[in-house]
Amino acid sequence: MKIGYLQNEPIFGEKKKNFEDVRQLIKSIKTDLLVLPELFATGYTFTSAEEARNLAEKKDGATATYLKEISLQIEGTVIGGFIELEDDKVYNALLIVSKGKVIDTYKKIHLFNRENLWFTPGDEAPKVYKIDGVKIGVMICFDWIFPETCRSLALQGMQVLAHPSNLVLPHCQSAMITRCLENRIFAVTANRIGNELRGGDEFSFTGKSQITSWNGKTLTTATEDKVGVGIIEIDEKEANNKQINAFNDLIKNRRSNLYDL
Numbered sequence: 001m002k003i004g005y006l007q008n009e010p011i012f013g014e015k016k017k018n019f020e021d022v023r024q025l026i027k028s029i030k031t032d033l034l035v036l037p038e039l040f041a042t043g044y045t046f047t048s049a050e051e052a053r054n055l056a057e058k059k060d061g062a063t064a065t066y067l068k069e070i071s072l073q074i075e076g077t078v079i080g081g082f083i084e085l086e087d088d089k090v091y092n093a094l095l096i097v098s099k100g101k102v103i104d105t106y107k108k109i110h111l112f113n114r115e116n117l118w119f120t121p122g123d124e125a126p127k128v129y130k131i132d133g134v135k136i137g138v139m140i141c142f143d144w145i146f147p148e149t150c151r152s153l154a155l156q157g158m159q160v161l162a163h164p165s166n167l168v169l170p171h172c173q174s175a176m177i178t179r180c181l182e183n184r185i186f187a188v189t190a191n192r193i194g195n196e197l198r199g200g201d202e203f204s205f206t207g208k209s210q211i212t213s214w215n216g217k218t219l220t221t222a223t224e225d226k227v228g229v230g231i232i233e234i235d236e237k238e239a240n241n242k243q244i245n246a247f248n249d250l251i252k253n254r255r256s257n258l259y260d261l
């Protein structure tokens, strides 16, 4: 299958322009899976909870409509971040959209820094979705620093991790090598670039979107300062083999009774 990331540079609050910029980057690309960054159409650095609420949408809102079009255009699945409004609560979330249909949303469970002022943390475990025979798991940005997130998805049979991000620390890209090695999965980390100085915060986003293989190899990396798309062909079935050698299987060798703290 073909999997890819799109790295963009959204202008804060300008959804229509940001949608159009992403459309320009996609052009005539066809891929089975395309991962867009966290909050790819809104920007990241809010100055109040009200500002985030004003940019929030229901799961059938404008971003869902847009991603449905994009998924039809690429003839595959697109996964990207948005602000979800559900039951009057505001979440940092992502949409999973395949061939014109919304499959689900995931609400980020580990909020970073002042996100805690704007968003309610999700309280549902991230899930794995079987789409066109491929088991795709999801998490959002800072979820990476809690290895349990990725492991719980691997235990559900995940082959490919979709990881929309707005990374501001320099560690994630190399940490994803470990996440992939310890779970023997493929991962697509889609990051953004640029700088946002709003309210009391200034963030520089680190780019370097990355596709990482089950064996710890980085298959493709974006630059730290240019928008673009990276697509690679993989055999997702390689992620099914958790056997490292004759004695060691990454899942079967777990001593979960000893980790119960």
Ligand code: ACM
Residues within 6 Å of the ligand: 038, 111, 112, 140, 141, 142, 143, 165, 166, 167, 168, 169
């Ligand atoms: C982050 O979770 N966006 C750092």
